[in-house]
Amino acid sequence: MADLAPTPPSLRALLGRRDLHLRLVADEHDLAPGILDGPVRWVHSSDLADPTPFLSEGLVLLTTGTQFADATPADYDAYVGRLLARGVQGLGFGTEVVREGIPPLLVTACRDGGMPLFEVPYRTPFIAVARAGAEAIAADAYARRSWSLAAQRAVSLAALRPDGLSATLAELSRQLHCWVGLYDAAGALRTEHPAGTLAAATADALSAEVTTMLRRGTRAAGSLRVGDTAVSVxxxxxxxxxxxxxAISADDLDHEARSVVTAVVAMAALALEQQDGLGRAIGTFRAGLVHSLATDDPTLARRAARDLFGPLPAAPVVVGLTPPHAARSTALIEWAEMRAQEGRGELFFGRGDDGLVLVVPAAERSPLDEIAARFEIVVGCSSPTGYDAFSRAVTQARTARDRADAPGVADFADAARAGLLVALGSEAARTVAADALRPLHRHDETHASSLVGTLDAWLANDCSHEAAAQALGIHRHTVRARIAQAQRVLGRDLSSFAARAELWTALRLVE
Known part of the structure; x- marks a missing residue:
């Protein structure tokens, strides 16, 4: 069916018409390569010294040479130069109408400029040449329309195959004789035809460009140039x-080819939308398995996941947790699905209560790193654990995620090393701590005392009056008196461990 697409009308085809008796004057070796095979969009005649304002690119111009009656060599060169600059494909000179033969200076100017020059003999009227050109153009347009209809029918039939979307893209590639690639919502290449024909550097650069387009979130179409490759996206x-x-690695598609592409775009979009329903059902099933694992009994989840997703990652595992908004990201879900299919048993995921839960073997955490880097999000990561402590691992991942201050993988072990107070350091905890110390601050402001500082030094020195006095540079009796005053202001017995621990914690949180 792709063979129905003919070569567009060209000057070589026009010269090949025996009934016109046209003769190429210049040696083809003196012409620019391929110029005789360039598409001819029309045949026009004019004897103006400068017809270029009335010409368009891709024309073949016919003339009888009346404009050269008093021309100098410079006039010939200028005339040919103007035609070349306008994109004229060839110049036909009608002989024996105004003068015999073709002016030698015109032959020289055309040869020097690389302009194809051909003779139109007296017996061949210009209208016959123009009609031959118009017929060829009309035949080409009809053939292109016929090819477009046949190509659209071919891709429609391909869509009915079991692997409809992939078969459609393969047929489009065959019809257009070019590379075709389908990218998912995350910008990852899912299907390509012919496979492996793009250079690695070109493929990487194209993937980056497509990812940028998709992240904007708005419908778009455009032409890109990646290295030496022109691509329509x-x-x-x-x-x-x-x-x-x-993505299609084709340059300057005509109207008929674009019609075929438009049909494939519509089919692909419909196929992907139809997959949404299945994707939502699978997502709900995955979420159910995550909730089952949260009971710390993996028996049901293992059995339910085995046939559809393959085995769960082998213990010990680490559990990752994304921010809540990431669990609604189509791009992230599709990327994770593709990653999970590529290596069964290396990644399991599903929606949790406040983010996407990710489970990977403790020895292979690369999927967590890839997700954090690719989607520029925080992924909290638990300590290695077995499935019998899955719920605790999710809590660890949540704690690590919520304590992180930059995108990347945040380990619970790092958060734990920062101490218990870091985990308590919420705004609510600091508010309660400030309220507990407020009576002391109010007393210090009113009486110009130093109860807060003295209490802090006393607690920091294991409640030793002697050590606190040395730290503050005052007498131990002064420390004793201030601590007694602090007890009265707070209304608490500071001889108890609980009261001391609570006040020390409050001082640290307020800091």
Whole structure:
């Protein structure tokens, strides 16, 4: 079916018409490579000294040479230069109408400029050449329309196959004789035809460009140049809910080829939208397995996941937790699904109560690093654990995530090393701590005393009056008197461990 697409009308084809008796004057070796095979969009005649304001690119111009009656060599060169600059494909000179033969200076100017020059004999009227060109253009347009209809039918039939989307893209590649790639919502290449034909550097650069387009979240279509490769990219899906992108390494597609691409884009978008329902069902099933694992009994989850997703990662595992918004990211879900399929048993995931729960072997945490880097999010990571302590691992991952201050993988072990007070350091805890110390601060402000500082030094020195006095540079009896005063102001017995521990914690949190 791709063979139905003919070569566009060209000057070589026009010269090949025996009924026109046209003769190429210049040696083809003196012309620019491929110029005789360039598409001819029309044939026009004019004897103006400068017809370029009335010409368009891709024309073949016919002339009888009346404009050269008093021309100098410079005039010939200028004339040919203007035609070349306008994109004229060739110049036909009608002989024996105004003068015999073709002016030698015109032959020289055309040879020097690389302009194809051909003779139109007296017996061949210009209208015959123009009509031959118009017929060829019309035949080409009809053939292109026929090819477009046949190509659209071919891709439609391909869509009915069991692997409909992949078969459709393979047929599009065959029809256009070019590389075609389908990217998912995360910008990862999911399907390509022919496979492996793009250079690695080109593929990486194209993936980065597609990812940027998809992150904008708006429907878009455009042409890119990645190195020496021209690529057309069309996003799939509606604005705010893009499902991926279709990339085609073809330059300057005509209207008929674009019609075929448009049909494939519509089919691909429909196929991806239809997959949404299945994706939501699978997502709900995954979430159910996560909740089952949270009971610390993996028996049901192992049995339910085995046939659909493969085995769960082998213990010991680490549990990761993303921010809540990431659990709603289509791009992240699709990327995780692809990653899980590539290596069964290396990643399991599902929605949790406040984020996407990720389970990987403790010895292979690379999926967590990839997700954090690719989507620029925090992923909290638990300590290594077995499935019988899964719920505790989720809590550890949540704690590590909530304590992180920058995108990346945040380990619970690091948060634990920072101490218990770091985990308590919420705004609510600091508010309660400040309220507990407020009577002492109020007393110090009113009486110009130093009860807060003395209490802090006394607690820091294991409640030793002697050590606190040395630290403050005052007498131990002064320390004793201030601590007694602090007890009265607070209304607490500071001889008890509980009271001392609570006040020491309050002082640390307020700091």
């Amino acid at each position: 069309q996003t799939l899906g509606r604005g705010g809910h893009l499902r991926g992108a279709l």
